[in-house]
Amino acid sequence: MSARSKARKRALDMLYAADVRQTPVSEVLEAEAKRAASEPQREASWLYAREIVDGVGDHATEIDELISSNAQGWTLARMPAVDRALLRIGVWELVYNDEIPAAVAIDEAVEAAKELSTDDSGGFVHGVLAAVARSRTA
Template sequence: MGARTKARNRALNMIFQADVLRQPLSEVLATEGMRAVHEPERRASWLYAEQIVQGVLAHQEEIDEKITSSANGWTLDRMPHVDRAILRVAAWEILFNEEVPTPVAIDEAVDLAKELSTEDSGKFVNGVLGRIALLAEL
């Protein structure tokens, strides 16, 4: 597993934790940052995970609006927590990180959804992110 894939997993875990436990994402990020100081072998994945979470924090309103408008009748509250976290990570990459090609962001998100969520989540995540990507190109 590459450093960016590990970083996406770490970011996903932080966003998921904040959502499920109703903790401020900034606090979860700070706690994980302190832990990362003591894990030099995981530094490469930490740096990108931190970048993702900070990006989601900075743009959460816009990211959530894009997800909601692309989810065809699904509200954020109706989505499984893990799907919502996956979508936030990937939407940030698509909308705000020019270093990651859109197909890579979508593929990674779909793989995570298939591995971590419901039977239909891979298709759902793929559809939502595909619409976000199309809107981003306009």
Template sequence: MGARTKGRRRATDVLYAADVRGVPVAEILAQEASRAEHEPERATSWAFARQILLGVGEHRDEIDELLTTYSRGWPLDRMPAVDRAILRVGVWELRWSSDVPPSVAITEAVESAKTLSTEDSGRFVHGVLGRIAELPTSP
């Protein structure tokens, strides 16, 4: 697994943990940053995870609005928590990360959903992110 894939997975884990535990992402982020300091082999993936987490935090309202609009009948609170986390990472990459091609962001999110969530989650994540990827980008 590449460093960016690991970074996405770490970001998803942090978002999921914060959601399920009902604590701010910043709290889990601080714990993980401390842990990463003592594990040099995590440095590359952690840097990307941190970038994702800070980006998701900065654009959380916009991300959740896009998810609510394009999930077609699936309110955020009805989605499995892991799907919400995966989708938030994917939307951030699609809309605010200029160095990640849309096809890569979608493929990575779908693979995470297939691995971490329900049998139908891969198709669901693909559909939502595919619709969002078709939106015009902001100047």
């Protein structure tokens, strides 16, 4: 697994934890930063995970609006928490991180959804992120 894939998983864990616990992302990020300080071998994945979580936090309103407007028939509250977190990561990478190709951002989120969420989540996550990507290139 690449360092960026590991970072996405760490970011997913943090965003999911904050969402489920209804805790500010900054608190979860601070706790994870303390843990990461004692794990220098995981520094590469930690740096990108922090960038993702900071980015999602900095652009939360815009990201959630993009998800909501492209998730036909679904509200954010109705989505599984894992899907919400994966979509937030995917949208952040699509919109705010020019280093990640759209196909990579979408594929990583879809594969994680297939592995970690419901049977229908892979298709759902793909549909929402593909719509966001199309709207960005239009």
